[in-house]
């Protein structure tokens with residue numbers, strides 16, 4: 216298993232090019248299952264989750280080819296409807312195969328994704344929504360079996376919780392359903408808008424993506440399309456926080472500030488100097504006092520849970536005390552005990568982390584437990600004194616494209632070690 220070895224105490228300065236968004240690319244690659252032709256996706260990030268998706272699409276019969284950062288997927292060759300446990304267990308987003316498969320082929324068998332370190336993460340809202348669209352669903356032997364005679368039927372669906380994945384699954388299914396679907400209490404994340412734009416390019420009729428009420432007029436077939444994946448707002452936020460923690464400066468290129476407003480607002484509150492342009496964001500923390508900030512996660516346009524761990528690390532380094540409240544996932548503080556091992560002054564009370572002033576941080580051997588927890592440990596390792604070894608970095612590789620190369624180019628001393 217690979218590890219990162221970090222010699223701390225360096226500052227960060229320079230430019231970083233942001234990759235395509237994992238959380239936009241994953242649903243969009245599954246959307247290729249809806250089309251009976253070739254789709255060409257550009258700005259696709261090279262991540263472990265994308266490799267898993269590629270393997271799953273191939274298992275379903277899709278022809279998948281890379282050309283640089285462009286991925287070409289031929290939905291016309293898809294001839295299987297079983298998404299097996301061996302692949303689904305590696306990545307929860309595999310459940311996004313369910314809606315497209317049942318909508319296009321009238322049946323799907325997708326392994327239940329199961330829980331993960333950050334919480335139980337059930338898929339009841341996905342299942343209830345597909346049932347409302349006319350699918351017959353049973354859950355047996357760890358698999359979700361979905362069937363429909365003929366096409367799914369458009370329906371008005373109120374989702375009782377705001378769920379990114381359920382909104383995406385139902386949006387894809389409704390695109391090929393017979394008649395009109397209304398998705399009420401839909402998630403409003405930028406990645407939903409990107410998926411809707413991709414589906415529209417395939418021929419879908421969708422309005423309202425990015426609001427909590429999405430309307431879909433189903434069509435009989437969808438064709439292949441060309442689509443460029445949205446830049447990764449969480450990768451951008453991670454590099455901005457890294458520079459702020461290290462008292463340095465960074466220019467994030469090829470990004471999109473519109474998707475990052477709640478994060479930028481909090482970074483301004485830390486006392487960072489920020490310059491925001493159409494496709495780049497500059498942060499300068501040189502010679503400025505980093506201040507701790509209160510955070511409460513919420514569905515978009517609230518503060519993203521996927522930036523919570525990084526801001527917990529920022530508060531550890533910052534002056535002053537502040538609280539971090541996690542409202543989306545029930546167990547997303549696995550980074551806290553690891554940060555404590557490095558000397559962080561944090562106390563957990565229910566779903567709130569209370570970050571006090573930390574006297575000093577020293578490098579330590581720590582364990583990555585999930586994707587963003589891993590990022591917070593790496594950022595803390597860069598500012599701590601001495602050596603930090605981060606174990607189980609396969610979590611990081613799920614969602615950050617060669618993070619060590621991008622951080623090294625900014626001046627961090629971080630190396631990948633295979634053990």
Ligand SMILES: CC(=O)N[C@H]1[C@@H](OP(=O)(O)OP(=O)(O)OC[C@H]2O[C@@H](n3ccc(=O)[nH]c3=O)[C@H](O)[C@@H]2O)O[C@H](CO)[C@@H](O)[C@@H]1O
Pocket residue numbers: 237238239241307308334335336337338339340341342376377378379380381402520521543544545
């Ligand atoms: C691949 C991807 O895009 N992942 C993102 C997506 O995950 P994901 O789509 O899994 O997250 P959801 O928005 O669905 O989850 C939000 C909450 O709803 C609950 N829930 C969800 C579905 C359901 O059927 N029943 C249910 O109870 C979940 O357990 C969680 O507590 O959105 C999360 C919230 O912004 C992000 O942290 C993830 O990075």
Ligand SMILES: C=C(OP(=O)(O)O)C(=O)O
Pocket residue numbers: 238307308521586587614
């Ligand atoms: C939780 C995340 O991803 P996933 O839903 O793929 O586990 C994340 O990107 O932080």
